[in-house]
Structures are given as C-alpha cells and as structure tokens.
Amino acid sequence: MKIVEAVIIMILKIKILLKVLFIACFMTHPSFAEKISLGNISDYINGLKMVEADFEQVNSDGSIDTGKLYIRHPGKMRLEYAAPNNALVIVGAGSVAIFDDKTKNGPSLFPLKKTPLNLLLKKDVNLIKNEMVFEHSTKN
Numbered sequence: 282m283k284i285v286e287a288v289i290i291m292i293l294k295i296k297i298l299l300k301v302l303f304i305a306c307f308m309t310h311p312s313f314a315e316k317i318s319l320g321n322i323s324d325y326i327n328g329l330k331m332v333e334a335d336f337e338q339v340n341s342d343g344s345i346d347t348g349k350l351y352i353r354h355p356g357k358m359r360l361e362y363a364a365p366n367n368a369l370v371i372v373g374a375g376s377v378a379i380f381d382d383k384t385k386n387g388p389s390l391f392p393l394k395k396t397p398l399n400l401l402l403k404k405d406v407n408l409i410k411n412e413m414v415f416e417h418s419t420k421n
Contacts, residue, residue, distance in 0.1 A: 286341070288360070288368075288370055288379055289396075290338075290340075290341065292396055292397055292398055295350075295397075295398075295401075316418070319408040319409045319414060320408075320409055322408055323406050323407050323408045323409065326354075326401060326406040326408075327354070327405065327406050329352070329354050330353070330354050331351075331352065331353050331354070332350070332351070332352040332354075333349070333350070333351050333352075334349070334350045335347065335348070335349060335350070336348055336349070336350045336360070346362055346363070346366045346368075347362070347363045348360060348361045348362040348363045348366075349361045349363075352401075352402070354401075354402065355402060355403060355404040355405075356372070356373060356374075356375075356393075356402050356403070356404065357372060357373045357402070358370075358371075358372035358373075358398065358402060359371055359372070367382050368380060368381045368382065372393060372398060372402060375392065375393050375394070376390055376391065376392060376393055377390070377391040377392075377393055377396055377398065378390050379391075400414075
C-alpha cells in the first residue's frame with residue numbers, strides 16, 4: 282500500500298503545484314498585476330490539451346521517486362515511475378488505476394470523482410462552480 286499512499290500524496294501535491302503554476306504563469310506579465318479571476322484560471326486549464334513533464338516525488342519516509350507525467354485533457358493521465366519503483370498510474374474512463382510490481386493482486390482502483398485529479402481532468406473545468414477552491418490570492 283506504500284505506493285498507493287505515495288500516489289495519493291503526489292496527487293495532492295500536483296493539485297497545489299498546478300494552482301501555484303497557473304497563478305505564476307499569469308503573474309509573469311505586468312498587465313496581470315491585478316487579481317486573476319477563477320474564470321480566467323479555468324479557461325487556462327481548459328486550454329491545456331496535452332502536458333508532458335518529468336516529476337520528482339518526495340515520499341513520507343524521505344525517499345525520492347521520479348518518472349514521467351502525461352496529461353491529455355480531458356480525462357486522461359499517466360504517471361510512469363522510473364526504476365526501481367516501476368509503478369504505473371493510469372487515469373481514464375472515470376477511474377484511477379495504480380499498478381505496482383510489488384503487489385500481485387492486480388491494480389488498485391479508485392473512482393476519479395473521489396480524487397482532486399477530477400478537478401483538473403474533467404471536460405469543463407469550472408473553478409467557480411466546484412467545491413474545492415474557496416478562495417485564491419496572489420502576493421506581490
């Protein structure tokens with residue numbers, strides 16, 4: 282279950298990182314010095330069709346896992362962990378499947394709607410209507 286817990290923690294960190302990233306992207310230009318609306322942030326997320334990135338995950342025991350992250354908006358994501366972990370997380374068809382070589386029981390499955398990933402992967406991201414973002418702010 283270590284990999285499942287680590288993936289859940291990573292999903293939460295991705296949520297925070299993406300929030301910071303979106304705000305940082307909008308704040309790099311002086312014309313965006315005023316507060317950005319949740320509608321504008323939603324539009325930005327909806328405009329992202331494909332994302333590919335390397336990731337580094339710091340686990341609760343201090344160990345580090347790395348790998349590749351792929352997002353195809355809407356609704357699909359893939360996390361490929363590098364050796365020695367070699368775990369695979371696939372999001373699609375409304376589910377999050379975690380494949381871990383260390384367990385022989387098959388994948389662990391979770392409903393996408395029960396994870397923060399649903400906020401970012403749904404077809405129409407609307408941060409105004411969702412119940413996860415209550416407030417946002419920027420610091421100068």
